Amino acid sequence: MTPPRVVVVGAGLSGLMAARTLASRGWSVVVLDKGRGVGGRMATRRITTPDGRTAILDHGAQFFTVRDERFAALVDEWVTAGVVREWCRGFTADDGHPRYVANGGMTALTKHLANGLDVRTSTLVFAVKPGETSRWTVVVDDGSELDTDAVVxxxxLPQSYSLTVTTGVELPSELLLTDYDRTIGLLAVIDGPSNIAAPGGLQNPDEVFSWIGDNAAKGISTVPAITFHANPEWSAAHWDDDADTGLALLTAAASPYLGNATIVTREYKKWRFATPKKLWPEPFHATAEGTLVFAGDAFAGPKVEGAVLSGLAAGAVVTGA
Ligand SMILES: Cc1cc2nc3c(=O)[nH]c(=O)nc-3n(C[C@H](O)[C@H](O)[C@H](O)COP(=O)(O)OP(=O)(O)OC[C@H]3O[C@@H](n4cnc5c(N)ncnc54)[C@H](O)[C@@H]3O)c2cc1C
Structure with a gap:
């Protein structure tokens, strides 16, 4: 018997968890992502210094916490597989709650989850439309089309919405209006140790930054390198700054955290859809008899855990479980 087909749009945590769930239940799964690699907001960047050393910096998610039992069981598996490890139990004091990171950078977890799946990167989805011989047709940027029985x-959300207007499926207006906080980041490779105390993370340390992370202290980079995330207010206020101005402002704000080190290489990064401002009360939104399902961190929580749980739930609803 031909297995039912599903196309998952997005190879971030949510899409990969949905895809794994569907594949494990016998579906024929294709995952499409516009990025050069998998991961979405689980993003790790390699930056080479002028003298040829390569620093590794997480520039999306920095670490994750665990609350839900199902997620805890998965994290245990990932720890056993050597993909994930505990970083610390708090940044200024031990609060007893483990903070986990992926070995080698957060993208490593999504690479692990993509193993064995048919994931097509550098593949921009243009639209999803009713199919002529199938329930849905997914239109890709090279003009090709994939016929499928279901789409996740x-x-x-604003991106998912724009791709599915062509389905004719109506979505609740509150879902359509979901807005996201922005994050502007500075990735700085430095020439010596920073003065950020162990274990190497600072949350909301001042008026500009929501996060400062020392990637060497975290254990993913042998070359000293710091990730700075500006908070949502600063990021919104400076979103339209040109890159030179933004870079100069963030570099000045970063200087108290560098100790005696200086920046040797830096990059300016912008996340337009960093954090959903409002959460949908269900872990997914299923339409068209469960053949067109919306998932992601706007559903089950604006973090790694929420994205994973949303993907699991979305995969299950497509199979009718
Ligand atoms: C700066 C920043 C810091 C964060 N820090 C933390 C943290 O410390 N701890 C924590 O738990 N969480 C953190 N998060 C949140 C966490 O990263 C996200 O909740 C989670 O990664 C979201 O996963 P997702 O699968 O829902 O979405 P995404 O990872 O965004 O995946 C969506 C995918 O869809 C793809 N896509 C979009 N449009 C198209 C298209 N047209 N065609 C094909 N593909 C498309 C994208 O390329 C992307 O890969 C952070 C996020 C950001 C941005």
Whole structure:
């Protein structure tokens, strides 16, 4: 018997968890992502210094926490597989709650989850429309089309919405209006140790930054390198700054955290859809008899855990479980 087909749009955590769930239940799964690699907001960047050393910096999610039992069981598996490890139990004091990171950078977890799946990167989805010989047709940027029985959309909601207008399926207006906080980041490779105390993370340390992370202290980079995330207010206020101005402002704000080190290489990064401002009360939104399902961190929580749980739930609903 031919297995039912599903296309998952997005190879972030949510899409990969949905895809794994569907594949494990016998579905024929294709995952499409516009990025060069998998991961979405689980993003790790390699930056080479002028003298040829390569620093590794997480520039999306920095670490994750665990609350839900199902997620805890998965994290245990990932720890056993050597993909994930505990970083610390708090940044200024031990609060007893483990903070986990992926070995080698957060993208490593999504690479692990993509193993064995048919994931097609550098593949921009243009639209999802009713199919002529199938329930749905997914139109890709090279003009090709994939016929499928179901689609799971896991992009940030405004992007998922724009791709599915062509389905004719109506979505609740509150879902359509979901807005996202922005994050502007500075990735800085430095020439010596920072003065950020162990274990190497600072949350909301001042008026500009929501996060400062020392990637060497975290254990993913042998070259000293710091990730700075500006908070949502600063990021919104400076979103339209040109890159030179933004970079100069963030570099000045970063200087108290560098100790005696200086920046040797830096990059300016912008996340338009960093964090959903409002959460949908269900872990997914299923339409068209469960053949067009919306998932992602706007559903089950604006973090790694929420994205994973949303993907699991979305995969299950497509199979009718
Ligand atoms: C700066 C920043 C810091 C964060 N820090 C933390 C943290 O410390 N701890 C924590 O738990 N969480 C953190 N998060 C949140 C966490 O990263 C997200 O909740 C989670 O990764 C979201 O996963 P997702 O699968 O829902 O979405 P995404 O990872 O955004 O995946 C969506 C995918 O859809 C793809 N896509 C979009 N449009 C198209 C298209 N047209 N065609 C094909 N593909 C498309 C994208 O390329 C992307 O890969 C952070 C996020 C950001 C941005």
């Amino acid at each position: 959309m896991t992009c940030p």
